Amino acid sequence: MAGRNVRQYLYTNLAGKPCVRKIRKEPKAFFMQSWVPGEHAFWAKGIRPEQEHFADRAMYHLPELMWALKAGEPVWWCEGEKDADAIRGVGGFATSHWQGAGAATRDQAKWFLRGNGRSLIRLVVDVDQSGCGANCVIVRKRLLLSAGVARSRIRIVAPPLPHKDAAAAIEAGLPLSRFRRPDEARLTAAANGYTAERKTRREFSDWMGRAS
Template sequence: MRQHSVPAQQGQRPNPRVRFDCAYTYRAPNGHELFQHVRWRTDDERGKSFSYRWRPHPSAPWIKEKPKTDTAGFEADHYLWQLRAVRRAVRAGEPVWWPEGERDALELGRAGVVATSHHGGACKVSPEQCAWLRGAAGVVLLADRDAAGAACALRRYEGLLEHAGLRPWQVRVLRAATGKDAADHLAAGYGLADFVPVSLTTLRRKAAEYTPETAAAAGYMYVGLTVIVGGRRITL
């Protein structure tokens, strides 16, 4: 699988506590560059943060914001990582693996499967992203081993059934045998066959533990929470 990461370069450091790690390039099905999801190493307990950047054409300066229709002419939230490989796999009848995060997808690709990811973190999954898997022979979802990971996997599962028209038997949910996620699992020496199946009942029970309180304790923003900002109702 082609690697779409950019090594640390150009001394990109917004402040002394944040260091550039890599950038994951998202492309349209025809290969056209859309935007980059940038990973930063941080000195806090999470150890990482993310930002977005895009440019009107390859030689233009980066615009350091998340692409939106009114600024870039498209919505970043409509696209999956490695989309060209995903579409080829769908046409060829090959399964697509979908973990939570590009790092996990990259490691799964190195292990020999076609893998994709959404961006933005747990539960940041859109109907448009799910719809790219329409016609897939099968999709393997990887659930991180925490409540947010279970909620995210459940959202992807339900999205694939609703927006990609897949049947329940076409979607499998797995988790790592050790560690939190697919990258930890593979780094520990386990293989693709060693991922542990997760039943829908277990997934729903674990996902129910994802609350604003547990999300905050784990350092996540709770997705789905409605707040009032300046008199306006906003759903995170």
């Protein structure tokens, strides 16, 4: 794959041992690698059989996420690792899934059943014109509910405009307290209306104007 590697995001198991990692390249592109254990351990391209059993459950900063849930601390589930790292950098407990927008799994959502059941789960929405971010956050909420997480624990939050994601807002110096709950009815409508064609045309989704 052409391009220059600019960042890597490591996903570990509960014991902190490496399982998979996502590599970001510039121009923007991503690819996955699997950790192949053994005497001559190495990183291999793609999701290998050695990691298939865990890949669909893998969550970013998993051991830290489990600690926060056990302690009853609020946790943030972001669309991407960059946002999770930004929130973590200002003192929050944050995670992400590696599969990309709208592609989280029920097995990943099941992790949030761990702990004492008191942690508030903040689902961070990316503010974009196509409704892709809206679709992703609604998918995550539905996965949590289907996994058995209480609705009262779930909050969808958006970064204050004009910032499109958590990383941009934090880089601008805004605290996490500035994140607000969007109009969820409009957000859900934008999610239901999202299509790949709409993303290509970059149609405006008017929930954005009410996100803050």
